[in-house]
Amino acid sequence: MHMTFPDSIKNTLVEINETARFALRFFREVFIPPYEFKEVIRQGYEVGYKSIPLVGTTAFIMGLVVTMQSRPTLVEFGAGAWLPAMAAVGIVREIGPVVTALMCAGKVGSNIGAELGSMKVTEQLDAMEVSGTNPFKFVVVTRILATTLMIPILVVFADTLSLFGSFVAANIKGHISFYLFCSQVFEKLVFMDVIPSISKSFFFGFIIGLISCYQGYNSKKGTEGVGKSANAAVVISSLLVFIIDLMAVQITNIFMKY
Amino acid sequence: MSTTFENTGTVIEIIHLKKSFGKNEVLKDVNFTLKRGESIVVLGKSGCGKSVLIKCISGLMDCDGGEIHVLGKNIPKLKQRELDSVREKIGFLFQSSALYDSMTVRENLEFPLTRHLRSKTKKEINERVEEVLLNVGLLGAIDMIPSELSGGMRKRIGLARSLILRPEIMLYDEPTTGLDPITAKEISKLMLDMQKKYNTSSIIISHDMNCARLTSNRLMLLMDGVLYAQGTYEELEKSTDKNIKAFFE
Numbered sequence: 001m002h003m004t005f006p007d008s009i010k011n012t013l014v015e016i017n018e019t020a021r022f023a024l025r026f027f028r029e030v031f032i033p034p035y036e037f038k039e040v041i042r043q044g045y046e047v048g049y050k051s052i053p054l055v056g057t058t059a060f061i062m063g064l065v066v067t068m069q070s071r072p073t074l075v076e077f078g079a080g081a082w083l084p085a086m087a088a089v090g091i092v093r094e095i096g097p098v099v100t101a102l103m104c105a106g107k108v109g110s111n112i113g114a115e116l117g118s119m120k121v122t123e124q125l126d127a128m129e130v131s132g133t134n135p136f137k138f139v140v141v142t143r144i145l146a147t148t149l150m151i152p153i154l155v156v157f158a159d160t161l162s163l164f165g166s167f168v169a170a171n172i173k174g175h176i177s178f179y180l181f182c183s184q185v186f187e188k189l190v191f192m193d194v195i196p197s198i199s200k201s202f203f204f205g206f207i208i209g210l211i212s213c214y215q216g217y218n219s220k221k222g223t224e225g226v227g228k229s230a231n232a233a234v235v236i237s238s239l240l241v242f243i244i245d246l247m248a249v250q251i252t253n254i255f256m257k258y
Numbered sequence: 259m260s261t262t263f264e265n266t267g268t269v270i271e272i273i274h275l276k277k278s279f280g281k282n283e284v285l286k287d288v289n290f291t292l293k294r295g296e297s298i299v300v301l302g303k304s305g306c307g308k309s310v311l312i313k314c315i316s317g318l319m320d321c322d323g324g325e326i327h328v329l330g331k332n333i334p335k336l337k338q339r340e341l342d343s344v345r346e347k348i349g350f351l352f353q354s355s356a357l358y359d360s361m362t363v364r365e366n367l368e369f370p371l372t373r374h375l376r377s378k379t380k381k382e383i384n385e386r387v388e389e390v391l392l393n394v395g396l397l398g399a400i401d402m403i404p405s406e407l408s409g410g411m412r413k414r415i416g417l418a419r420s421l422i423l424r425p426e427i428m429l430y431d432e433p434t435t436g437l438d439p440i441t442a443k444e445i446s447k448l449m450l451d452m453q454k455k456y457n458t459s460s461i462i463i464s465h466d467m468n469c470a471r472l473t474s475n476r477l478m479l480l481m482d483g484v485l486y487a488q489g490t491y492e493e494l495e496k497s498t499d500k501n502i503k504a505f506f507e
Contacts, residue, residue, distance in 0.1 A: 118359070127419075128317050131370040132342040172489035 020217035022214045024142055029137050035153030036142050043146035047108050051154055058103050059158035062088065062095050063165025071173060080174070084181050085168040085188035091188060096159035097197050098245055104151055105237040109212040112143055116216025125217075130170035140217060144209035150217040151205030152198050159197075192256055200248040204241050269296045269427055269459045270315060274486065277310055282312050286483030288324070292427070297453060297460040298468040301505050304479035308463040309353070311480070312429040313462070316350055317341045329387060346374045349420030349458070353431045355412040357404040357419070364400050367391070367419050374423055382402055390418040393455070410441035414448065422454055428453070434469045446472040451456040458468035467506060479505070 005013075067087045074080050116139060119125050127136040167181045212233035219229040277285040278295045284307035285306060292298055302308045307492040315326055320392035326333040331344050357366050371378060373412050378386075391397045394414040413433060418426065433449060434442035446469040453460055453473070464470055470477060471491050476487040479502060487494065487502055495506050 115360075122354045123352045123356040123361075124358055126313075127350070127352055127358070128369075129318060130316055130345055130348070130350045132345055132373040134338075135371075 018114050019214050022217075023210055025136065026141060026210065029134070030141050036138055039063070039138060039142040040145050043142045043162070044150050046179070047104070048150035048153060051104060051107055051150075052157065054107055055103050055154050055158050057092055058099055059096065060165040061163040062099050063091055063162030064169045066095060067166040067169035068172070071169070075116045081184075083170055084166065084176070084184040088163060088185040088189050089193060091162045092159050092193050092197055096130065096162055097155050097204065098241065099199050100155045100249070101151060101201070101208065101241045102238055104154065104205075105208050105241060106234055108212050109208050109233040109237045110148060110230045112209070112212035113216045113229035114226055116213060117219030117229035120217065120219045121222050123227060136217075140213045141219040144206065147209030148202055148205040148253065151208065152201040155201040173244070196248060196252040200244060203244050205258060207240045207244060208237045211240065265280075268292070269463070270490045271327040272315070273327075274324040275311070275314065275321055275326060276312060277319070277321050283400075283483055285314075288480070288483070289477060290485060290488070292459050293346050294459055295457055297475045299462045299464055299474040299477050300480055301464070303404060303472065307483060308480055308481050309431050312431060312461055312463060316337075316345065316429055325414060328395050329411040335379075342374075342397065344466065346423055347425065347426045349425035349428045351413075351416050351420045351428070351430045353435060354415035355373060356498055357415055358403050360364050361403070362400070362404050363391070363396075363404070363415055364406075365417065366404070367422055370419065370423055381445055386422060390422050392419045393421070393452065395452070396448065396449055411419070412439055413437065417448065417452065421456065424456055425458060428458045428462060430464070432463055432465070434464065444458060459492055462491060
């Protein structure tokens with residue numbers, strides 16, 4: 001019997017194949033000179049430094065909210081003293097990396113998708129090529145490197161502010177000194193909580209950069225296409241952040257017995 | 259091949275050029291030559307492959323068949339490094355000017371210089387940038403960003419950027435499209451001045467007959483994937499062929 005795939009499945013498979021080829025091209029070009037160090041630093045500033053207020057505010061609020069929401073239940077079970085440790089483990093293992101990645105997928109992903117899309121439709125990428133510059137290397141490789149390197153740094157920053165938010169929340173309805181809070185946090189938090197969290201952040205950064213660049217670089221149909229690229233960059237990279245997170249948790253569980 | 263090109267004064271030779279997009283054969287069999295110092299305006303309906311033609315010449319698009327000799331080098335056969343060295347001698351003014359939005363006018367102009375001529379000092383780069391801006395009458399816009407510029411200013415800066423490497427060949431993709439008649443005339447005159455000053459050979463894609471009249475030595479009409487007619491502005495203006503007449507009415 002002859003079976004035909006619906007167009008939507010066919011298109012999705014084609015898109016996955018094209019994205020994989022785009023990723024392979026990245027790995028090929030990243031090691032070939034000339035290296036665009038100045039542009040990587042500029043993009044690092046755009047991705048990292050300019051995301052600090054957004055990531056910082058979100059992380060602080062998340063730390064605050066998680067602690068405030070958890071407190072009544074823990075107190076009810078007589079485990080109020082566990083609040084700092086529970087918040088710390090939750091923040092470092094999961095909330096910090098995922099919230100940072102999602103915020104960056106929204107801010108950085110849409111920015112890269114729209115910027116590259118508009119560069120494509122206004123022939124800026126062609127102009128770059130005529131100027132003797134490989135646009136893939138100058139525009140794509142630098143942005144993927146920037147997101148891959150900057151998001152783990154933002155995660156460390158987000159974890160710190162989130163823990164501070166948690167400390168503030170713990171003091172709203174109770175009283176705990178900063179010293180006691182910190183000692184309870186670091187008593188439960190081990191090095192092996194931090195390593196998987198930071199490791200998966202590199203993958204989050206890579207996937208956000210890759211998907212956003214792919215969508216922008218392959219933007220079509222004029223200004224309408226630019227909007228679609230920006231939208232697809234955010235939606236697909238956010239979804240992939242969750243999928244990578246799920247895989248990371250499974251892999252971590254293989255190596256660590258909780 | 260290179261010596262032959264020098265002797266005959268030919269800078270571009272197109273032989274049996276073909277290009278298709280799926281089943282749509284845009285260029286079926288295009289043949290022509292461009293001599294040193296000559297300026298050709300390519301006319302044709304929208305979508306007939308005019309922009310595709312100059313994108314193939316500059317190596318931005320791969321052709322499906324035929325030969326494109328630019329300054330003695332067959333573009334489709336070149337390796338990336340060789341292509342870049344030919345591109346150093348080609349200036350390209352894009353329809354949308356294609357200025358880099360994230361860079362100032364100065365950075366836009368410095369970009370091709372720092373890429374192609376890596377040995378230039380900062381002082382030499384500054385001098386070259388100021389010289390081309392002075393030529394297009396926009397030295398005052400040096401620290402502006404593209405979004406602060408009008409359409410005419412963007413075209414002028416685009417022209418300055420394409421001239422900054424002092425190219426031997428200029429490719430213009432609809433240089434006056436979207437401009438008011440006065441600005442369009444100014445741009446056409448500026449192109450002519452620059453052509454004389456730098457002795458460039460040009461291929462100009464345009465629908466603007468005023469621009470064609472001012473800037474061309476020869477007009478070529480592209481139709482159904484082949485060169486339908488060619489001649490001077492005056493010759494084609496007198497033609498009784500309805501396809502040619504349509505452009506002059």
